[in-house]
Amino acid sequence: MIDSTRIPKIPSFTLPGVIARIGSRLPQFPHSVNLALALNAAKRMRVLPEDTLADIEGKRFRVTVLDTGVVADITYRAGAFRPLWSTDAKPDLQFTAALSAYLQMVSRQEDPDTLFFNRSLSIEGDTELGLRVKNMLDALEWPQFAWQGMRPTFLGRG
Amino acid sequence: MAIPQLVCPAGSLAALKAAVDNGADDVYLGFRNDTNARNFAGLNFDDKSLAEGIRYAHQRGRKVLAAINTYAQAGRFADWTRAVDKAAELGVDAVIIADPAVLDYATKTHPQLRRHLSVQASATSYEAINFCRDRFGIQRAVLPRVLTLAQVENVIRHTEVEIEVFGFGSLCVMNEGRCWLSSYATGESPNTVGACSPARFVQWEKKPTEMDVRLNGILIDRYANDENAGYPTICKGRFEVAGETYYAMEEPASLNVLEMLPEIIRIGVSAIKVEGRQRSPTYVAQVTRNLRQAIDAAVAAPEKFAVKPAWAAELGKVAEGSQITLGAYNRPWR
Numbered sequence: 475m476i477d478s479t480r481i482p483k484i485p486s487f488t489l490p491g492v493i494a495r496i497g498s499r500l501p502q503f504p505h506s507v508n509l510a511l512a513l514n515a516a517k518r519m520r521v522l523p524e525d526t527l528a529d530i531e532g533k534r535f536r537v538t539v540l541d542t543g544v545v546a547d548i549t550y551r552a553g554a555f556r557p558l559w560s561t562d563a564k565p566d567l568q569f570t571a572a573l574s575a576y577l578q579m580v581s582r583q584e585d586p587d588t589l590f591f592n593r594s595l596s597i598e599g600d601t602e603l604g605l606r607v608k609n610m611l612d613a614l615e616w617p618q619f620a621w622q623g624m625r626p627t628f629l630g631r632g
Numbered sequence: 633m634a635i636p637q638l639v640c641p642a643g644s645l646a647a648l649k650a651a652v653d654n655g656a657d658d659v660y661l662g663f664r665n666d667t668n669a670r671n672f673a674g675l676n677f678d679d680k681s682l683a684e685g686i687r688y689a690h691q692r693g694r695k696v697l698a699a700i701n702t703y704a705q706a707g708r709f710a711d712w713t714r715a716v717d718k719a720a721e722l723g724v725d726a727v728i729i730a731d732p733a734v735l736d737y738a739t740k741t742h743p744q745l746r747r748h749l750s751v752q753a754s755a756t757s758y759e760a761i762n763f764c765r766d767r768f769g770i771q772r773a774v775l776p777r778v779l780t781l782a783q784v785e786n787v788i789r790h791t792e793v794e795i796e797v798f799g800f801g802s803l804c805v806m807n808e809g810r811c812w813l814s815s816y817a818t819g820e821s822p823n824t825v826g827a828c829s830p831a832r833f834v835q836w837e838k839k840p841t842e843m844d845v846r847l848n849g850i851l852i853d854r855y856a857n858d859e860n861a862g863y864p865t866i867c868k869g870r871f872e873v874a875g876e877t878y879y880a881m882e883e884p885a886s887l888n889v890l891e892m893l894p895e896i897i898r899i900g901v902s903a904i905k906v907e908g909r910q911r912s913p914t915y916v917a918q919v920t921r922n923l924r925q926a927i928d929a930a931v932a933a934p935e936k937f938a939v940k941p942a943w944a945a946e947l948g949k950v951a952e953g954s955q956i957t958l959g960a961y962n963r964p965w966r
Contacts, residue, residue, distance in 0.1 A: 526674050570838075585915040588950050591861050598838050602673050602831035609674030612912040613644035 484583055486594070487574045489541040497543025505546040506557035509537060513548070513555040516614075526610040533603060534558060536565040541572045567599040567607065579611075586612070635931050636901050639697070639796060640920045641909040643675040648685040650913040652694050655924030659689055660697040660728060662826075662909065667715040668699045669752055670909040671826025683722050695725035699909075701750035703731045703823045713737050720745050728774070729753075730809060730823075735768040748796070749773040752823060754809030756783075758790035765793050772796055774905060776808040777887060781961045785899040794902035799889045800919055801907020802952045803959055805867035805882050813866040817847045834864045860884075862952050886951035887959045890926050890943060894934035897927075915950050922946050 516522055530550045537546045547558040547565065571579075575594045578584035586608055589595035597604045640656035642648035651659045662668025664676040677685060682698075689696045698719040704712040712734045719727050726746035729735045730753040738747055751774040755761050761773045772794040775784060788795050805811060814828035815821040822828045833848040843855045845864045852869030855861050862868045862884025871880045889896060889904070896904065904927065906919050922943040930937045948956055 523674075529673070582912075582914045582917075585912045585918070585950055587911055587915065591952060593855075593857070593859070593861060596838055596843075598836055601834040601836065605675075605831045606673040609643065609672065613646055613674070615646050615649075 484574060484577045484581060486572075486578070488572055491541075494541050494543035498545075499543075502545045502547075503557060503559060505544045506548055509546040510548045510555040510557045513550075517555070521614050523610060523613065526606055529606055530603065533566040533600075534563065535607075536568040537576075538568065538570040539573050539576065540570060565599060567597070567603050570596040570598070634897075634900065634902065636897060636927065637796075637903040638920065638923055638927060639903050639905040640916060641801075641906055641911070642677075642685070642916065643670065643672075643909040643911070644913065645677070645681045645685050645688075646913040647909075647911075647916045648696075649688060650917040651920050652689050652692055654917050654920035656694060656920050658695045658697055658725070658903065659685070660699050660905075660909070661685065662699045662701075663715050663718070665711065665715070666705075666824075666826040667702055667712050669701050669750075669822045669826050670699075671702075672910055673831060675910060679718065679722065682724075686723055690723075697726045697728055697748065698724040699728040699750065700734060701728050701730045701752045702826045703752075704734055705824060709733070713741070716742065716745075726772070732764075732768070735764070735770070739768045743769070746771050749793075750809075751776050751798075752809040756787075758787045761787065761791050761793050765791070772902065774798075777803060778808070778960050780963055781892065781895060781899065784901070784961075788900045795900070796903035796905050797889075797896065797901050798887055798907060798959075799896075799904035800923060800947065801886055802863060803882065803885060803887050803957070805865075811867070814847075817850050817866060829863070829865045836864075860955075883955070884952050885955040885957045886947075888944075888947055888951065888956035889958065889961065890923075890939045890947065892958065892961060893926055893930040894937045897930055897934065911950075918946050918950055 527550060532549065532551055534547065534549050548555050549558055571589065571594055575589050579586055579589060586595060590597065637657040638655065639658040639660055640651035642651055642659050642661045648659050648661065662670055662676045664678055665671065668676065670676070686696045700712060700715045700719065712731070716727060716734065716738045720742045726748050727738055728748040728750045729738060730750035735747060738745060747768060747770045749755055749761065749764050749770045754776055755764065755773055756776055756778055764770045770793055774796045775787065777798050784795065784797060809823060811828065812821055818830060818833045820830050829847055835846045837844045841857060844851060845853050847864060847866060852864060852866055867881045868879070868884045870877055873880050906923065908915055926943055
């Protein structure tokens with residue numbers, strides 16, 4: 475039986491600076507849409523706990539990927555994650571890291587506290603909200619099939 | 633020679649499964665309230681996840697220990713007795729308690745339920761431990777991280793109670809169960825609300841060349857961009873003392889006893905505990921896997937035991953401040 479949760483070991487890497495320079499000049503709204511879509515898909519799979527979702531109602535989140543120049547702004551309101559147009563307002567919570575750190579974290583290859591201690595991951599804003607979101611992500615139990623289709627294609631099939 | 637039990641932390645069902653799957657003998661956890669000393673938003677177990685966790689562990693022959701290890705607050709004693717009742721009802725293998733009143737309740741109400749003395753009780757002498765055995769029938773005591781290995785051995789020699797010691801994880805300022813540093817800044821302490829540096833008082837502020845961390849407005853550290861960070865506790869902050877700014881109380885580091893495992897086993901330690909219920913399933917899996925291999929190797933051939941570089945590397949990586957120490961176990965002074 476193929477274990478679909480197995481994905482290749484993700485090394486720490488930083489993409490060439492040119493990617494961030496180009497990426498940061500492109501429209502960011504599509505990234506916000508993609509992130510909201512992904513989180514709503516996870517919500518439909520019932521892996522996100524309802525009590526934590528109730529606690530993040532109306533909060534604004536920003537996820538910045540340093541080496542791709544991507545900034546995604548989303549909120550959770552009335553039962554769904556929604557992309558935010560305006561990036562001027564200060565978010566309630568902001569995650570900043572390189573792409574490899576996010577991939578290592580979501581694939582459970584690195585511990586978020588470790589990434590925070592060694593400064594690969596920065597979390598700013600409402601600390602209690604940050605802890606709540608971090609603990610929610612830590613507690614997620616992905617169904618066995620969940621990784622299929624989420625595998626970053628450039629990493630090949632492990 | 634007795635093989636020490638490997639006792640691993642779980643802040644979620646995913647972490648519990650990671651501990652069991654990677655070789656923990658016991659998993660310890662808490663309820664989603666201030667009856668345990670890791671009371672953080674979104675962490676810990678409700679009745680449903682605890683029942684599922686117990687089922688998962690028991691199916692695989694492992695044990696689940698419920699930490700009910702804060703001190704009952706005035707007018708709310710029922711919250712603590714309810715936690716003990718719930719733990720007994722769901723079928724945990726033991727409760728870990730610090731407060732003598734809660735211990736007394738558990739002893740009288742659930743005499744068949746195993747009772748462990750929490751590290752938060754701060755019992756460092758065999759007299760204190762034997763007192764708790766006589767009064768509350770405790771079967772195991774978790775020692776605070778303040779004793780040298782020779783002192784641990786002396787305690788073991790003078791008690792029938794199983795002795796559990798910390799083997800890996802973030803260190804406390806060596807005043808466990810009696811620390812008021814957090815209360816000084818926030819009015820809340822681990823023993824009263826179940827957390828030092830409660831998150832709502834913590835403020836990280838990133839600036840172009842540095843990052844400040846404050847606890848209720850008090851600056852506790854300022855990190856340069858390439859410096860490792862630690863938990864935002866006062867004990868691990870850097871302060872100006874007599875014109876110098878440095879770690880005035882304790883440097884952020886993780887305890888790691890790998891190199892003294894044969895000695896720990898020889899003196900008769902019953903259980904080795906891993907700190908970190910606030911950490912992710914990834915941490916639990918990494919630490920459990922490496923300690924399991926190391927303990928098995930130390931039991932199989934204590935004379936030939938050597939720390940494998942791979943164990944040290946993986947444990948060093950997840951350590952707080954990316955530093956490890958033998959803590960009090962090998963300090964030269966008494």
